[in-house]
Amino acid sequence: MTSQAPSLLDLEDVRRDVDDRLAAVLADRRAVLRGISADTDPLVDAWEQMLRGGKRMRAALCYWSWRAHGGDPTTGARTGVVGVGAALELFQAAALFHDDVMDKSDTRRGVPTAHRTFARRHADERWAGDGDQFGLSAAILLGDLSLVSSEDEYLAATAGFPVEAAGPARDVFTQMRTEVTVGQYLDMYAQVLPWGEDLDADEHRAREVIRAKSARYSVECPLLLGAALAGASSDALERCSRFGLPLGEAFQLRDDLLGVFGDPRTTGKPAGDDLREGKRTVLVVRAMRALDDVARKDLSGALGRPDLGDNEIAGMQDVIARSGAVEEIEALIGTLTDEAFGAFAALDLRDGPGETLAAIARSTVRRSA
Template identity: 40%
Template structure:
């Protein structure tokens, strides 16, 4: 087994370990993409999109999968390569999400379907838009296939991979079901908070934290006690992550989120923040917010007013408390487990990192 000796010791310094893992993950993904066949696709636009979506992220999912591995095994290059494959799965999810949402930005740059439509001059603007969306969807399909191939060819032995596949398949279906549910998740339908939280868990929370941790731990052959603890921790931190994302979706700047500042409100998305605001607001505030949210389209003035009403409702403070409660529960689960101190400390720091006010 390759010991991955180049990785910093988690116990010595989390920040250095985290930075090194991210660098190595992105190097692995970039190296894999250089070796795949993309006959007929080699163009500056496609290469730029792949860099933007697959080699430009924070590597949360791959980081959590590798941490899951470390909860039952020693540092290993093949395991890190397997974890890195989740960046390609995430690229697939982002490409699909941006097409479905008709998003304008991703990671501070034009979204893939917009970039791919540029220069397509046949039959006018409508044809170019359709081409861009179709091309982005197909590129996402390729990333989905590449992700599985990179995992399969990571160098992790067959017995360990056999423990991964059931959870891997379940995660991908859960992600698709969550995305499907999100298509119908409209604030004008007045969904209940628990319904919105369930969609958030399926679409983002579990897929970001709990499932990657479980995959890595299963790959390492962790004991059932460790698997259960990681599942509890991952579920709570995944929920907190999505709650933070919902707050940023309403109040965050494009410089922080890499997405348009009006994306959630402008798309009538029933996020936890909006639903909590409608539940918590006084009658006058609730009526005005409901009226604004029911409009077919919201201009910038209406979005600004929505933000003011949501702030006045007390929803941001309530959601902050929900985040803090979930982080506390996850950290309590960590303190009760028998993991080596370095692994436990890394999970503790990851919990704080991915639920911070600004990432």
């Protein structure tokens, strides 16, 4: 995030309160799991590691959308909205556990991913069987645990809201979880199809993945949840979507740039990790379109090789940069951001909270991690 983002996310103690709520959830889960077996402590340790240090952007977007649409922080409803923010963070943790398995990622936020941690423990303890499979299985189960807890936290947090607010919010939460799961499949599907033969189709699929897997759950759905819990009308929710979806696309396009060119000290992942994972992003599609046949074949052949060395990554970064694709993606981010804030102007929001919401929204596309 930019240097201003932490202060924005800390306003009205949103991040602190969401962190406190997550700590309470994990303490409760640790007690429950210990009641089943003392051997479960490493699961909760890995769960805590995944949740530690997050920016809480989704929780903040939800909270400030609630405030901007008329939510009163002096009422008990605030505790419920904080709980919904915690549910969003638990859902994100579930998605990340599973995403790291599917992408075969080695690190997350600068530390080994859960499946690598459990595989290493298996090796260190000289246990029987396949250590890599043990690690994968543990990470999948961690994702399932976090998903179940996300549902539990959401239901508890919204129990006190009137049905006219809780009903639309529940519809958003349910649809969000379905879309992310389908988006993960579409991402996998796109990566096994013939590549580079129809670049228009490749870009269309990449944009579909962006919307289903990231844009909606990262930005649009948190905004809709906050608005719905504040009692926003169906028309207001529709206007909120017109703001949130293009902003969410811009957010993910920024993430795609960071996945290729980001500084590992701020992203917590190795430089060019998306290239090793073979991500077929709009950035890579635009680069492929600009290259000649030989360069396109070279880039396509290298993309997705997990053994790519630092020099090879640097060479691919240079090819993508010289293609003009980075400038095209920056321009697209700008266009989508302008579209989003054109829609933002039509929202009927309270001035102070609305300004905070706008500032946080802008920070999502101006980040470095």
